Amino acid sequence: MTQSRSKYDSGCPVAYALDIFGDRWSLLVIRDMAVKGARTYGELLAGWEGISTNILAQRLKQLEQAGIVTKEKDPDSGRSFVYELTQKGRDLAPVLIEIALWSGRYNTAPDAMTGFLDKISADRPGTEARMRAGERP
Amino acid sequence: MTQSRSKYDSGCPVAYALDIFGDRWSLLVIRDMAVKGARTYGELLAGWEGISTNILAQRLKQLEQAGIVTKEKDPDSGRSFVYELTQKGRDLAPVLIEIALWSGRYNTAPDAMTGFLDKISADRPGTEARMRAGERP
DNA sequence: TTGAGCACTTGCAAAATGCAAGCAATCAGG
DNA sequence: CCTGATTGCTTGCATTTTGCAAGTGCTCAA
Numbered sequence: 033m034t035q036s037r038s039k040y041d042s043g044c045p046v047a048y049a050l051d052i053f054g055d056r057w058s059l060l061v062i063r064d065m066a067v068k069g070a071r072t073y074g075e076l077l078a079g080w081e082g083i084s085t086n087i088l089a090q091r092l093k094q095l096e097q098a099g100i101v102t103k104e105k106d107p108d109s110g111r112s113f114v115y116e117l118t119q120k121g122r123d124l125a126p127v128l129i130e131i132a133l134w135s136g137r138y139n140t141a142p143d144a145m146t147g148f149l150d151k152i153s154a155d156r157p158g159t160e161a162r163m164r165a166g167e168r169p
Numbered sequence: 170m171t172q173s174r175s176k177y178d179s180g181c182p183v184a185y186a187l188d189i190f191g192d193r194w195s196l197l198v199i200r201d202m203a204v205k206g207a208r209t210y211g212e213l214l215a216g217w218e219g220i221s222t223n224i225l226a227q228r229l230k231q232l233e234q235a236g237i238v239t240k241e242k243d244p245d246s247g248r249s250f251v252y253e254l255t256q257k258g259r260d261l262a263p264v265l266i267e268i269a270l271w272s273g274r275y276n277t278a279p280d281a282m283t284g285f286l287d288k289i290s291a292d293r294p295g296t297e298a299r300m301r302a303g304e305r306p
Numbered sequence: 307t308t309g310a311g312c313a314c315t316t317g318c319a320a321a322a323t324g325c326a327a328g329c330a331a332t333c334a335g336g
Numbered sequence: 337c338c339t340g341a342t343t344g345c346t347t348g349c350a351t352t353t354t355g356c357a358a359g360t361g362c363t364c365a366a
Contacts (some may be wrong), residue, residue, distance in 0.1 A: 042217035043280045045272030046265060054193050056323085063183050073344050080179035084324050089345060099275075111332040111343045120192050120275050127267045128183060134264060136184035137202050138236075143180045193354085210313050221355050226314055248312050248363040 052098045053124075053169055057083055059131075062100065063088055065117050067148055069168030072112055095121070123158050123164040129156065189235045190261075194220050194228050196268075199237065199261055202254050204285055206305030209249055232258070254303055262300040266293065 041051055053059050064070040064079045077088055092115065095101045100121040106112035129152055136149045146168070151159045178188055190196050201207040201216045205217055229252065232238045237258040243249035255266055273286045284306070288296045 044217055045269040045286055047218055048272040048276040049268045056191050080181055081184055097292050123271055130264045130267045131186045132182040134260055135185040139185045146181050149182055
């Protein structure tokens with residue numbers, strides 16, 4: 033579980049985090065698990081933005097190594113695996129919420145809202161709790 | 170100033186944000202401006218992580234286009250420019266703070282703290298205000 | 307006028323990404 | 337039991353992005 037220090041890691045906490053999810057896809061995978069309750073490879077692959085399969089596989093490995101997600105065999109299906117957010121992963125909920133709030137203030141595109149923002153403004157603590165639980169919408 | 174929709178933008182607020190700063194460097198540039206009060210190209214280039222000059226130039230252009238930073242001639246020096254965070258950029262302070270708090274919980278490296286976390290836990294509203302002001306430490 | 311500083315740009319190699327196809331292990335239906 | 341569909345990937349290859357080094361143009365102080 034001991035992570036080797038990346039060449040970018042300066043000791044700054046922001047850099048530490050970006051080392052783990054500072055790329056195009058990682059946070060979207062975490063969002064799909066936290067906000068949409070995605071649990072399987074297939075569900076993640078079918079996400080809104082269309083991640084390609086090799087990238088998804090690679091990101092899941094990295095996130096597992098970083099202790100953000102766990103991977104277990106589905107007890108009900110021999111060909112499926114179940115991915116779960118760890119505590120470390122669930123604790124990213126406030127980060128996702130702040131990002132979404134910021135976008136809500138500045139994204140003026142007409143179809144920019146997908147319900148997530150409405151949920152946050154209606155009940156932020158409840159939304160955060162539901163994200164941590166990985167509840168399906 | 171109207172931004173064309175990226176091929177990744179699904180309408181999700183998280184995706185909108187990642188479209189702007191979902192890469193290795195953009196948030197570090199914003200951090201250098203918000204936390205360290207960096208204002209010039211040279212100061213940003215000398216950041217903790219060692220961004221390369223071509224990437225910095227490209228990111229500054231993108232951030233300017235996205236309305237996160239402004240670029241103006243330094244009134245006191247004909248060869249310098251001054252970059253400033255806009256309101257939109259300063260409003261990323263809560264995102265940076267949540268990221269730093271998360272890292273603080275999970276980065277166990279001995280030299281992981283650079284003072285920023287201590288400031289947040291000593292006085293979060295004050296730290297956020299100082300970030301928005303772009304005050305130098 | 308000259309040399310140093312600042313803010314970049316350019317060229318090129320290396321790495322990451324995206325797309326399509328392939329593949330192994332289940333499992334459900336006939 | 338055989339067969340085809342489903343699931344969770346891996347592989348190959350073209351394209352894009354990144355990283356490093358070197359170079360350029362403008363400014364200013366001596």
